[in-house]
Amino acid sequence: MAVLHLEDLTRSFGGLMAVAQLNLTVSKGEIVGLIGPNGAGKTTVFNLISAFLKPDSGRIFFENDDITHLKPHQICKKGICRTFQIVKPFLSFSVKKNVRIGSYNRLKEKQEIEDKTIEILDFLGLVDKKDVTAKNLSIGDRKKLELARALATKPSFLLLDEVMAGLNPKEQNDMINIILELKSMGMTILLIEHTMKVIMSLSERIIVLNYGKKLAEGSPSDIGSNQDVIEAYLGERYFA
Amino acid sequence: MNNRLVIAAILFIFVVIAPFLNDYFLHVLIMMFLYSYLGTSWNILGGYTGQFSFGHTAYFGIGAYVSTILLFNWKISPWIGMICGAFLGLIFGLFIGFLCFRYGLRGPYFALATLAFAEMLRIGALNLEITGKAMGILIPLEGDSFWLFQFTSKLPYYYIILCMTTGIVLINYIISNAKLGDCFEAIREDPDSAMALGIDTFKYKMIAIALSSFFTTMGGTFYAQYMFYIDPEICFGVHNSIEIFLRPILGGLGTVMGPTLGAFLLAPVSEVTRNFLGSYSGVYLMIYGILFIMVIIFFPRGIVGLLSSIPKEKVKNLFVKT
Numbered sequence: 001m002a003v004l005h006l007e008d009l010t011r012s013f014g015g016l017m018a019v020a021q022l023n024l025t026v027s028k029g030e031i032v033g034l035i036g037p038n039g040a041g042k043t044t045v046f047n048l049i050s051a052f053l054k055p056d057s058g059r060i061f062f063e064n065d066d067i068t069h070l071k072p073h074q075i076c077k078k079g080i081c082r083t084f085q086i087v088k089p090f091l092s093f094s095v096k097k098n099v100r101i102g103s104y105n106r107l108k109e110k111q112e113i114e115d116k117t118i119e120i121l122d123f124l125g126l127v128d129k130k131d132v133t134a135k136n137l138s139i140g141d142r143k144k145l146e147l148a149r150a151l152a153t154k155p156s157f158l159l160l161d162e163v164m165a166g167l168n169p170k171e172q173n174d175m176i177n178i179i180l181e182l183k184s185m186g187m188t189i190l191l192i193e194h195t196m197k198v199i200m201s202l203s204e205r206i207i208v209l210n211y212g213k214k215l216a217e218g219s220p221s222d223i224g225s226n227q228d229v230i231e232a233y234l235g236e237r238y239f240a
Numbered sequence: 241m242n243n244r245l246v247i248a249a250i251l252f253i254f255v256v257i258a259p260f261l262n263d264y265f266l267h268v269l270i271m272m273f274l275y276s277y278l279g280t281s282w283n284i285l286g287g288y289t290g291q292f293s294f295g296h297t298a299y300f301g302i303g304a305y306v307s308t309i310l311l312f313n314w315k316i317s318p319w320i321g322m323i324c325g326a327f328l329g330l331i332f333g334l335f336i337g338f339l340c341f342r343y344g345l346r347g348p349y350f351a352l353a354t355l356a357f358a359e360m361l362r363i364g365a366l367n368l369e370i371t372g373k374a375m376g377i378l379i380p381l382e383g384d385s386f387w388l389f390q391f392t393s394k395l396p397y398y399y400i401i402l403c404m405t406t407g408i409v410l411i412n413y414i415i416s417n418a419k420l421g422d423c424f425e426a427i428r429e430d431p432d433s434a435m436a437l438g439i440d441t442f443k444y445k446m447i448a449i450a451l452s453s454f455f456t457t458m459g460g461t462f463y464a465q466y467m468f469y470i471d472p473e474i475c476f477g478v479h480n481s482i483e484i485f486l487r488p489i490l491g492g493l494g495t496v497m498g499p500t501l502g503a504f505l506l507a508p509v510s511e512v513t514r515n516f517l518g519s520y521s522g523v524y525l526m527i528y529g530i531l532f533i534m535v536i537i538f539f540p541r542g543i544v545g546l547l548s549s550i551p552k553e554k555v556k557n558l559f560v561k562t
Contacts, residue, residue, distance in 0.1 A: 050436065076438030084436070090429035101426045104419055105438035153438050
């Protein structure tokens with residue numbers, strides 16, 4: 001069953017077609033990887049889904065509702081939450097307060113909010129840093145915090161924009177396990193990633209973008225051997 | 241708990257000593273609390289929500305003129321005028337907020353837009369018959385009565401402004417410990433993140449400007465009734481806007497006690513310089529300027545930030561209640 005469906009989605013910046021007539025479907029409980037060379041339009045797709053940008057044309061459906069014209073906070077209420085490629089923590093807040101802001105999306109009772117916040121911090125292994133100010137966190141912890149805040153909004157659909165970038169191998173493994181656990185809890189995940197190891201081991205399906213268009217789509221092994229994809233990434237010289 | 245006791249004790253001292261003070265000291269304290277009140281009102285929008293209003297005197301002026309016009313022309317009690325003014329100020333605030341926030345004006349652009357609105361009111365007041373044009377309005381003395389908000393002694397004014405300031409500080413305290421305050425601060429820290437986490441940034445900015453304008457307007461009415469004279473420059477001039485946000489910046493933006501601490505610091509400085517350097521008019525403004533520059537360079541988080549960097553737990557807990 002398709003939860004998210006993009007229909008002929010188009011968005012240009014001046015003369016540049018960032019996303020051109022993109023059709024894309026994500027099914028419930030799936031982990032889909034979105035890859036492509038720099039400037040392929042991956043983050044623009046995220047910005048369009050999360051309503052940070054308005055599409056020029058085309059429509060977006062989530063759980064059969066047309067969400068094309070909603071505002072970012074309404075998208076979040078619907079159950080879609082995004083993280084940012086360049087993490088945007090509330091720098092002067094403690095880790096706990098950062099997560100608390102997210103939990104206001106669904107919860108009202110003070111005690112409930114407190115419990116949920118601690119539960120999420122525990123899940124991500126940030127609980128002993130709960131009183132640290134966000135600006136004093138390492139990049140690895142900031143990425144985790146970004147995810148923690150998103151989880152606090154109780155989403156059913158996560159848009160993860162390069163949550164692995166800048167992490168060391170151990171932290172990457174932690175993050176992979178976290179994402180797999182989220183999937184087992186029934187969450188649907190669309191992720192942008194550059195690290196091939198991560199994308200190949202996590203995704204059930206990969207969609208490759210190039211110049212705003214869908215270049216290829218398929219299982220990780222199909223994509224790995226797809227000639228178009230190799231060409232797009234490495235140039236024509238290697239195509240032989 | 242200790243912090244509250246200390247603040248309650250200081251408040252108690254201010255309540256008790258007042259009858260023993262002469263008129264001059266009472267005047268200094270009244271102005272100190274008035275600007276602490278205005279600064280704390282400004283702090284809701286400028287400090288917590290991070291929407292730096294450069295034209296807050298617009299609301300102050302609305303409060304002063306509305307109650308005065310009602311009293312002058314129709315003998316309506318300034319207390320009623322204060323409420324009418326407050327709602328008019330709130331509507332004006334929502335109007336400015338709607339225009340600015342709808343189109344996503346941020347930072348300096350919002351500051352300039354608010355400045356422009358205050359200037360529009362100033363020019364309006366300079367040219368309209370009902371506001372007395374450049375002459376301003378001299379409020380007629382009707383007698384010593386609470387209902388008319390007119391007293392021959394300064395003491396009642398002192399207690400009124402002390403109550404108003406205590407009230408607004410309490411309101412700031414309640415906001416800062418509630419979801420509302422968290423949402424305001426999230427918008428200040430990172431509006432994009434706030435949106436992504438489901439906060440309706442437009443709605444919360446509108447709430448902030450509504451609260452802030454409502455309370456600032458009430459301060460304007462107090463000023464008019466205390467001074468008995470208002471004119472367009474006093475009420476809508478840029479100078480007053482600066483006076484309003486100077487104290488929160490000195491004391492610490494987005495903190496409960498910051499604006500009040502700023503006022504406590506600035507009142508003696510400006511009085512001492514005005515008295516001792518009175519023959520050089522304007523020198524006190526230069527001292528303001530120097531103080532302001534020093535604070536921005538060395539203590540960008542204000543007095544509260546400075547105090548909270550002192551590692552003594554008690555001092556820290558006393559003021560940092562964000």
